[in-house]
C-alpha cells in the first residue's frame with residue numbers, strides 16, 4: 001500500500017529573500033514517507049521560476065544540485081508515488097507549464113476519478129498530453145481558465161470540473177495558490193514560518209522546519225498568498241467531508257495533527273479498541289514495526305500485557321511495498337525484519353499490525369515468529385478488512401489481490417497461519433478516529449465511495465457553491 005504524494009508550499013515574508021528552497025527541501029524530507037519515487041522543488045524570485053527535480057529520495061536527488069542556485073521567496077515542492085501515470089521523470093512534479101509569458105507549477109496529492117473524461121475532451125480539441133499523470137489535466141484546465149479570468153476565478157472553474165481527491169500547491173508566476181478538494185480527502189495544513197507561511201501535507205513537516213501550525217486548510221478552501229499576506233476563499237462546501245481514514249491508520253506520521261486529531265493518540269485508541277473487541281490471553285504483545293507500534297502500546301497499556309519487541313526492523317531498508325513484484329516483496333520482508341528469538345520462544349504472542357492487503361506479508365511474519373519458537377501467534381489488525389480498492393490516491397491492490405475481498409475473517413486467518421485474527425470494526429475505528437463516519441472516506445473498507453466511480457457503490461456528498 002502506497003501513499004500517492006506529499007506536497008509543500010512556502011511564501012517567505014520578504015520578497016527580497018531568496019532562500020525558500022531550503023525550508024521546502026527539509027519539509028519534503030519530513031514528508032518522505034508519502035512518496036519515494038521522485039521529488040522536485042520550484043521557486044520564483046519575482047522575475048522567473050527555477051525547478052530542480054529527479055527520480056529517487058529527497059537527499060539523493062538534491063545532493064546532485066546546489067540548492068542555493070535555486071533562488072526565490074516563494075515556492076512549492078513534491079514527493080511522489082505514482083497512482084496514475086508511470087514512474088518517470090516526465091511525470092515527476094512540480095509539473096511546469098509555460099504559456100504566453102507566464103509559468104504555472106503544480107504539486108498534486110490525490111487522484112482524479114474523472115481524468116480520462118477530461119483528457120478525452122482536450123484530445124478532441126487536438127491537444128496532445130505530454131505526461132500520463134492526471135495533474136496535467138489540472139494544469140491544462142487552469143491555463144484555459146487563466147486565459148479568460150483572474151487566478152481565483154480560474155481556480156473556481158477548475159474545481160467545478162474535478163472529481164476525486166486533490167490537495168494542490170500551485171505557483172502562478174510568483175503567486176502561491178493552495179487548494180484542498182471540497183471533500184478534504186487528503187490532509188493539508190497551514191503554518192507560520194518567520195512571519196511568512198508554509199502549507200504542507202502534514203503538520204510534522206511544519207514542526208520540522210521550525211514553523212507553527214495554524215490550522216488545517218478547509219475542504220473546498222482556496223488560499224492565495226501574495227505580498228506577505230494570504231486571503232482565504234471558501235469556494236465550495238459539502239454537507240459532509242470524506243477524509244481518508246487510512247491517514248490515521250497508517251499513512252500519516254504519528255506526530256502529525258490531521259483535521260484536528262493527533263495521529264498518535266488516534267492509533268493508541270485503535271489499539272485500546274482492539275483489546276475491547278478481540279481480547280485474548282497472551283504472554284507478550286509485539287508490534288510489527290513500525291506501523292504496529294502505537295496500536296501495540298494502546299493494547300498493552302489497557303490490557304496490562306507486556307509490550308515486548310519480538311521483531312526488529314532493518315531501518316536502512318525502505319518500505320516493503322516499494323518493491324515492484326511479488327517475488328521481490330517476499331525478499332524484502334526477509335531483508336527488513338528479523339526476530340528476537342529470546343523474546344518469543346515458548347510465548348503466546350499477540351502481533352499488532354496496521355492492515356492486511358494481500359496476506360502474503362502477514363503470512364511470512366507469522367511464520368517467522370513461529371519459527372523463532374512462539375507457542376501461539378494471534379494477529380490483531382488496526383484496520384477493518386480491506387474489501388475494495390482505492391481509487392482516490394492510494395496505490396493499494398486490485399480487488400483480485402485483496403485477500404479480504406474474497407475470504408471471511410476465518411479464511412484470512414487460515415491464509416496467514418495465525419492462531420487467531422481480529423480486525424478492529426468499522427464502528428470501533430470511527431470512534432477511535434473521533435470524526436463521524438459520514439465525514440470520513442471508508443471506501444476501501446465498506447465498498448461505498450463518497451464520489452461516483454464506475455462499477456462501485458456511491459454515497460454521494462452533494463457539492464454546493466458557498467454563499468459566504
Ligand code: SF4
Pocket residue numbers: 185243244245246247389390391392393394441442443444445
Ligand atoms: S478508499 Fe480507503 S485508502 Fe482510499 S481514500 Fe478512501 S479510505 Fe483512503
